[in-house]
Amino acid sequence: MSAEHSASPSETASWLRAQPALTGSAPPLDAATLPPEPVTLFRDWIATASSAGVPEPHSATLATVDGDGIPDARTLILKDVDARGWAFAGPRSSRKARQLAARPAAALNFWWQPLVRAVRVRGAVQEASAAESAADLAARSAAARDGIADGAWVLWRIVPDRVEFWQGSTDRNHTRIVYERAEHGWILNASGSPSEAGRRA
DSSP, X not given: OOHHHHHSOOHHHHHHHHSOOSOSOOXXXXXXXXXXXXXXXXXXXXXXXXXXXXXXXXXXXXXXXXXXXXXXXXXXXXXXXXXXXXXXXXXXXSHHHHHHHHSOEEEEEEEEGGGTEEEEEEEEEEEOOHHHHHHHHHTSOHHHHTTOOTTOEEEEEEEEEEEEEEEOOTTSOOEEEEEEEETTEEEEEEESSTTOEXXXX
């Protein structure tokens, strides 16, 4: 294969580039009215996504790292979010459980295409109490509980050190709202919006 031919885009690359992007409609957003911590804004955004008819707005991609440092990702369902973190669950025998046991850190990514919005959460992962894990298992359907023994189901929480809210714009002046954990709360920076600002929360 000649260098000239190899430098040309493939048919797949050309097809991908031709696909439409940022086709949704973003809701109004004013950076001047942002809450001082990320949980409140996340709850607002996921509720807005649900009200807008986004299918399964509580689904997210969870990324972990294995013992060799190779990243892994899968789609799962968010179980809860509060000041303690973003919760998800799964069998203790799963690959993600083994990876989290070896390297207790992860990232979550939510993508709500019709609203051109995404949320990224990353930080350390903590295992919930046995009682919390058992309660989450008990809340599943009988079919979903079938074959799972006591203690074999785990609820985890990402305790984030960084949460990014992203809202796309057709002019590529995308809005990024970033919360970074500090010693006494959160540092909030917003950029790219009409009310561009940066401040300590």
